[in-house]
Amino acid sequence: MDCIFCQIISGKIPSDIVYQDEEVLAFRDINPQAPVHILVIPKRHIPSLDQLTEDELPLIAHMVEVANRLAKEEGVAQKGYRLAISCGQDGGQVVPHLHLHLLGGRRLSDELG
Numbered sequence: 825m826d827c828i829f830c831q832i833i834s835g836k837i838p839s840d841i842v843y844q845d846e847e848v849l850a851f852r853d854i855n856p857q858a859p860v861h862i863l864v865i866p867k868r869h870i871p872s873l874d875q876l877t878e879d880e881l882p883l884i885a886h887m888v889e890v891a892n893r894l895a896k897e898e899g900v901a902q903k904g905y906r907l908a909i910s911c912g913q914d915g916g917q918v919v920p921h922l923h924l925h926l927l928g929g930r931r932l933s934d935e936l937g
């Protein structure tokens with residue numbers, strides 16, 4: 825499997841891990857767009873939101889729950905933060921392994937795209 829995030833999960837590629845459990849892994853983005861920029865990913869390889877099945881929907885809820893908790897731990901929850909998932913080419917998805925961005929620690933752009 826040459827997926828870069830699967831290699832982070834297996835430990836082949838080092839990363840700055842902030843949280844993990846059986847279902848998800850959270851680590852700091854290598855090219856942070858904000859003072860706090862963490863990626864929350866499923867440990868199972870799911871290519872994108874577009875390929876998410878109904879059975880996998882609870883996983884998204886869990887990813888959001890983990891991101892909300894990390895926002896508190898990182899001290900950005902009170903001032904606010906953004907959760908974002910890119911999907912496909914027009915959505916700006918670069919890594920084809922589902923990931924939720926947690927961004928915070930500065931006033932983010934009013935534009936979403």
Ligand code: AMP
Binds near residue numbers: 837
């Ligand atoms: P996206 O554009 O939504 O697909 O986001 C992919 C994100 O993965 C980008 O913000 C990259 O900076 C980040 N990224 C790529 N490679 C790594 C890596 N080895 N470790 C941490 N973050 C990475």
Ligand code: ZN
Binds near residue numbers: 829
């Ligand atoms: Zn993968």
